[in-house]
Amino acid sequence: MSPGSSAVALDRAAVRLDGRDVWRDATLQVGQGEFVAVLGPNGAGKSTLLKALLGLVPLSAGKAEVFGRPVRRGNPEIGYLPQRRRFDPDLRIRAADLVRLGLDGASWGVPTPSVAKRSRVADMIALVGASAYAQRAIGELSGGEQQRILIAQALVGGARMLLLDEPLDSLDLNNQQAISELIRGVCRAEGVTVLLVAHDVNPILPFIDRVVYVAGGHVLCGHPEEVIRTDTLTRLYGAPVEVLRTTDGRLVVVGLYEPVSHHADGH
């Protein structure tokens, strides 16, 4: 892969927070249109990696480029879903308005009515299959419905890359499957590069082109067949992990589940 065609390029990058290296010497490249799983134990700096690409966390060393340009805050080419709890049930703003904020929510000045913007918002809501409930307040929607709306919000500004921080967390199995397929569809059909931080890799295992793993102060990159193996994952997580193959040929990762605790990863 030539550097010019890469969506993400890190060159000996490091991030320091509160006087400690979160990770350092990170060198990797992600190609445009790739679906990338970001794996690693809690607190290893997965969220920090996404924030570094967003320009929200400064590098202490090295370089980071997105689509061939140095990272900068407010890059409209990137759509972002932060790690979050659900929206407050009392939050009184329509889902469609939340999507619209992804289009012009960062612009100053008095808003003017725009047919083009309205139809762009409606198209994105249709793309993620959320038309039925887009007129309701976001707080009233289920976790899976909120996640679809947020994906529409992330895409509506014309993003060519999605940075998704545990978007499948707190969803039931059906929704994990459905949202994974939706993201894969967007990645394939629209050529959008996806970096997805996953706590549980199984729902996205069939789709991923590449794995970025963050552990022990390092950020490494590999092909799924090199990484999704019993010995590699056990070493990576520092805990026993087994990779099994089902009778229909799919891989399943077992034992990845740590006690649920997200506080350490919230930088």
Place this chain on the structure above:
Amino acid sequence: MLGGLLDFHFMQNAYLAGTLVALLAGGAGYFVVLRGQSFAAHMLSQVGFPGAAAAVLLGFSPVLGLVAFCVAAALAIAWMGRDVEAGSRVESAAVGTILAFSLGLGLLFYHLYVGSAHGMFALLFGSVLGIGDRDVALTFAVVVASAAALAWAGRPLVFASVDPDVAEARGVPVRTLSAGFLLVLALAVAVTVQIVGTLLVFALLVAPGATALQLTARPLLGLAVSVALALAVTWLGLALAYFSDYPIGFLITSLAFGLYALVRASRAVRSWA
């Protein structure tokens, strides 16, 4: 019957100033409620009272004391809540602490002040029927400036209020905006409080916005409804006060509360049925 309402100059001024304050409080109040900062608005509308008392005691204009205390309190809240979302637990604890201290200061200055208590009373409950032409002009200037600032920053402010993490990633200066909003609110409150009183400013800052957000989840419509409700209760309250013996502050707050209670009750009934 309504013919007599606007015959007197003082009633014309009351309606002009009331309308301007309702426009601003209804508009800013929508954001206050959306951001979960009702308690901060409460604090800002009260904190000017010791400021004015201190200024009078030291021989300055009360406006100076009002502005100084409101702005200082807004900056303190912005700084203490700099690492947390608007309307969080840390913010409300800071607001409560500052509010209690400011009321304590108010008590001290009241204790030291040997003049008549009437000025203090006017500050707390307003003297909307004693508004001069200069007050109206000052109110007009403040309302126009604050409304322009809110209109200009409206979209990023909504974004930062409902989804701060994503807004920050998209380049919205969330913390600056948060401090800026409190500052605009503080200045607007400081100037309007001396005209209509703490009670009215606070009532118009929270109840119309809260009612509007119960009625609609569309931001622009909610903003419009909030302003319309603030205007309606102010106009009706002034008229009722003119034709009755009851205090304006009581009438307007009662109307505002009545509307809010009605909307909450009807929503509860609908979701239950």
